[in-house]
Amino acid sequence: MSESSRLSTLIQALCCLPGIGKKSAQRITYHLLQRDRAGAKYLSTALDEAMDNIGSCRRCRNFSEADLCDLCLSHKRDKSLLCIVESPADVYAMEEAGFNGRYFVLMGHLSPLDGIGPRELGLDKLEEYLADGDLSELILATNSTMEGEATAHFINDIVQKYQIRVTRIAHGVPLGGELEYIDSNTLSHALAGRREIIK
């Protein structure tokens, strides 16, 4: 073959990115070599720095460079609200939606077959968090999938012994959604969760 060894090493290494197959990796490699060597060097450094320096926040388990993350340290957040999410991407989504409490990131969901149990999700840490006592409400914002629902149920059971209000984010029709195209389970949730219109 005509490919130099470092070229094929790079193509193969790019395949570790989710959604990038051999053909895309090749296209990316040629693009970087031909048009954006500076960008590639920058990416190399960014990858290296990130992997070496980003760990987990001791308290909320979100990615953090320091022992405690910015959100846990911030004095502007509402300490009485704790939102439980599955992943750092969900934290980002909640922030975009304007949530102003704190988070606890499970980094996954219960999945006994894959060996992911309560300990892997850091639920012992969560109990420490709850025992601290500042909280008034725990919001379960795991995904609305089978696994997410099971995880939410499980956490709800654990939390019953603390005097804390536990809520689950609402299920229903997404904004802009048309009833015609929404699955019947979602619609029955939307119906059951209907509310009085405030005049």
Place this chain on the structure above:
Amino acid sequence: MSESSRLSTLIQALCCLPGIGKKSAQRITYHLLQRDRAGAKYLSTALDEAMDNIGSCRRCRNFSEADLCDLCLSHKRDKSLLCIVESPADVYAMEEAGFNGRYFVLMGHLSPLDGIGPRELGLDKLEEYLADGDLSELILATNSTMEGEATAHFINDIVQKYQIRVTRIAHGVPLGGELEYIDSNTLSHALAGRREIIK
């Protein structure tokens, strides 16, 4: 925002990859941090090594780590055939198709508006190559786009002064293609280029 600075640096750096936007970059970053730190470190090294060590072959302008690439050095290739292509990806495609001559890689096509003229495509180098005299046929395998055709024409004009046969790869119906779905220009080329069936 909740993102640490190295995290956002990495997300931004990933956006230099073609076809990767902010959302994909974020997803990739979270994936690497959560599940494949080793892969990310490997990718970082591969990028760095490739950008520092891969240059151009002095003769055919294809990517190469050495002064002359493997294809130019190989004694197994047919030295009388020279195939002109636009990019290293095209070399790869021609190799897959079983071509056994040598290549000359333009690294682009004529595009006066973008400042890409004969010099940028290394056509002076091509003339040196031709003057060497071993060649019996020059195959123009630039893309079948407007720019590729123009480039092929231009090179054909240059090459006229050497006693070399110049050919252009055939246009026609791709294998497995159905006439119903093929554009009329391609079909008229296929018709004009029809051949006697060998019995």
